[in-house]
Amino acid sequence: MTPTPGSPGDVLTLIGAGSATTRSDLARLTGLARSTISQRVDALIESGLVEETENGESTGGRPPRQLRLHTDGHAFAGVDLGATHCRVALMDMSGGVLAECEDPLLVAEGPEVVLAHVDDRLDRLLAEAGRPRTALRAIGMGVPGPVEFATGRPNNPPIMPGWNDYPIPEHFAGCTVLVDNDVNVMALGEQRNAFPGTRHLLFVKIGTGIGCGIVAEGRLHRGAQGSAGDIGHIRVSGHEDAGCRCGNSACLEAVAGGAAVARRLTELGTPAETGADVVALVQAGDTQALRLVREAGRLVGEVLAGLVNFFNPEVIVIGGALSRVHEHLLAGIKETVYRRSLPLATHHLSIVPSRTGINAAALGAGILAIEHYLSPDNVNRLVTT
Amino acid sequence: MTPTPGSPGDVLTLIGAGSATTRSDLARLTGLARSTISQRVDALIESGLVEETENGESTGGRPPRQLRLHTDGHAFAGVDLGATHCRVALMDMSGGVLAECEDPLLVAEGPEVVLAHVDDRLDRLLAEAGRPRTALRAIGMGVPGPVEFATGRPNNPPIMPGWNDYPIPEHFAGCTVLVDNDVNVMALGEQRNAFPGTRHLLFVKIGTGIGCGIVAEGRLHRGAQGSAGDIGHIRVSGHEDAGCRCGNSACLEAVAGGAAVARRLTELGTPAETGADVVALVQAGDTQALRLVREAGRLVGEVLAGLVNFFNPEVIVIGGALSRVHEHLLAGIKETVYRRSLPLATHHLSIVPSRTGINAAALGAGILAIEHYLSPDNVNRLVTT
Known part of the structure; x- marks a missing residue:
């Protein structure tokens, strides 16, 4: 793709970032001819993306008109x-x-x-x-x-x-x-709102299923077919007996997802159906549920330990239904990641609960x-x- | 970072890509003022990055001078x-x-x-x-x-x-x-030379150790501390007895690296010290060595299956010393990846030996x-x- 420096899009970016608030700023920053600047700004105003206002404070002479994004429109x-x-x-x-x-x-x-x-x-x-x-x-x-x-x-x-x-x-x-x-x-949502300075971030959602969103160099990484981040079917060790809906066995989701933890609790005599039931049990102080959530955290941590070595993120955010009892979940995750990942990759790594929460x-x-x-x-x- | 459209760097990019071969092209493509174009081009010529030649073929009138990268200098x-x-x-x-x-x-x-x-x-x-x-x-x-x-x-x-x-x-x-x-x-080297149209590529080197280079959106992904791709210490299942030099056990490298395969061959009565020895044995038709290389491929495939789900690459290139017997290695890798990864992620996935070879x-x-x-x-x- 050939770059087209000085395009209307570039001009809008300079206005949006607050780098240019007048036509003179734009001329200085871009080196574009005055006539080209006028043409671009007029087109952006006409399209409703930019508005131009008179500067109220007159300091002698005609004050320059100010450019800004037309947020109201x-x-x-x-x-x-x-x-x-x-x-x-x-x-x-x-x-x-x-x-x-x-x-x-x-x-x-x-x-x-x-x-x-x-x-x-x-x-x-x-x-x-x-x-x-x-x-x-x-x-x-x-x-x-x-x-x-x-x-x-x-x-x-x-x-x-x-x-x-x-x-x-x-x-x-x-x-x-x-x-x-x-x-x-x-x-x-989490990266832009809560970690704007972080370039490499993983958002792990632990609900009924388990998935991961990847921010690399500040942009979403979707992969070749858009399926990147589908970590729920990565194999964990020592669980060959756990069948998964995908047809394989020992998938992370089949042992550490909310539905899997609920099923295991039911087997142990405490009826539960969903991740929400598991959360309620933990919040009520059920020690069996607490133990299983922490163990789910260890299994998630086993997979994340490998991904930390591979991807070297700065921040891992844990969200989803089960993260409402994040202290137990995060304890299990951190325990495994810090033991199994390479020191260089974990030295500055933060593993934190979602800050943006249900709005993310x-x-x-x-x-x-x-x-x-x-x-x-x-x-x-x-x-x- | 504020974009600076029309900078000397942008002008050089247009010349380097062949999009602009004259000063008129640059004026048209960038919208920059003529005087700015002259200033930028003169500076690029003075710095030795660009050269400007007379067009030999006169077709009546003075032919425009041609701009190109000054490769000789x-x-x-x-x-x-x-x-x-x-x-x-x-x-x-x-x-x-x-x-x-x-x-x-x-x-x-x-x-x-x-x-x-x-x-x-x-x-x-x-x-x-x-x-x-x-x-x-x-x-x-x-x-x-x-x-x-x-x-x-x-x-x-x-x-x-x-x-x-x-x-x-x-x-x-x-x-x-x-x-x-x-x-x-x-x-x-592999992506730029052999797969220039591929945006998401993994290069897996299987030598004494095992490592991975990651190309995401056409650029190297190094991660937060530059340690991305260190997959040799990701855990594989069922090898808890295999100690690794990193202090952990069951690391991929400790069971599937060239040194690990050589050690296993020695234990089985066929002396070998390095990955090169293993390659020589396979090439000589040693069935034990062949079997172990294929098994190493399966273990590498187990880790790659997870990374395929996570990263969704278009191409995985296998290089390094052991890849000289790539047909056996790749058979093991493909067997596991296609069985364990999600169909959406493997549908268009190619797993191939390095084309750039020792020059990569x-x-x-x-x-x-x-x-x-x-x-x-x-x-x-x-x-x-």
Whole structure:
């Protein structure tokens, strides 16, 4: 790809970063001809991305007009679809939340029902924020299953019946829609909000299943087919008897996921069905549950120890339902990682519970939409000079 | 970091990519003012990075002068230091090899002896290519151990006695020196030469030890402390009795590295000391050696299966001494990866022997040096406009 320095997208980036607040700044920073600057800025204003205001304080002579992102004119949405909930955040161009809501919703009801619900909530939130539907420029969405990112189609998602290959973006005509795996948008939301200075971060979600979002050099790493981070089916040692829904045995998820821990508790005489039941038991002081959560942490730690050697992250964030009892889970994880990983890779490594919590996925999905919309390539497509 | 569109580095990139061959092209592509273009091009010519020639074919009117990289005026070196060899390639700015040599050399002789040898070979190769020492702009070097990339100092390298924390770049005063782990430069050399269209690639070196170089989005992924890819100490299942030099047990390297396979062969009555001995036995048709190499492949495959789920590469390249009997090694690796990894991640995955072979490290080190030297940031430092 040939770089096109000085494109409208570059100009917008300089304005958005606060590096340039006047046309003179832009001329100085880019070396672009004055006439080219005028052309680019006018096109950005016309497209509604930038606004130019008179500087109120006159200090003798005509004060230069100020350029800034036109945050009021647009809205973006972050949608977090879980197995049993739907969370929507309406955001402005700078990532600020304008309005948000959460409802119980079964993703298994299928795309028509679920996306109609999302549509309804978008309308309500836009009304609440006083913006017309036409202001909505892009939607980011995290779903609980694998997605072909380029097309926004779920790819054989095990807990999303009816969604396989469904073209989600086509449901929202006239609006850019980016669909990604839930744990990817959680990783993005956590990194951008809680660890903006961290370049290499893993977000590990431990719920019914186990998945991982990867931030490398500050960007989401999706891999060749978009399936990167699928760590729930990595083999752990000494559990050959644990069969997994994928057909293999000894998968991490089959021994350390919320459903697996609940099943083991039931076998030991304490009935439990879900990760939430396990969390409730731990919070009630059940020592068996506590022991099993810590052991699940050790198994997750065994897999993470290998990934720490391979990827050398700065921060590992633990999220998902089971992380609500994170002190026990993290104790098991840290114990194994610090014993099994190389000292050089663990010396400055932090393993921490999620700070963004239940908002990570919706915020991350919204950030995905905003960053895509403001990317130089997209701006250059939007703006014709 | 604020982008600086239209910088001298950007202008050089356009010339280097062949996108701009005249000053008019540059004006059109960048939107820069004519006077700015002149200033940037003159500075690049003065610094020796670009040359401008008269177009010989006159078609009526004065033909425009052509701009191109000044490849003749510079030289770059790629140095591959192994445990027992030193390979040096002298390259021009476009990555073409001008001259090369290889000699047996023990890295354990320490930095003074080894770097004096490198110096001597650089002088010989420059003389052979007819370029003065002052033409040498940057040296890339791969060494058989962990390195702090930012400073070029080896970090507790197990098989490089005397090198710990040694400031390698300081030995080559007046020249930019980039030092990296050998398997990182191999990954770069292989990707740039044999798989230029592949964005996500793993290069796995199976020699005495086992390591991995990671190319993500077309760039080397070194991780937070530069230790990424150290997969030799990832745990494999069912080998708790195999102690490793790192202090842990069941490390991949302790059961599947060349030294481990040789030791096992010796225990079984066929004396062998090194990976090279193992290779010789396989090539001589020793069925025991063949069986053990295939089993080593299965163990490497067990670790790679997890990394395929996590990283989702397009290509895995197998290199290093044991890969000289790659048909047996790859059979074991593929068997396990295709059984244990997720279908989505293996569907388009290629697992192949190294195509660049013994040249991968020296070429990759040279490419590291050239890409650094021509990077916009470095060019902007070199050129004062």
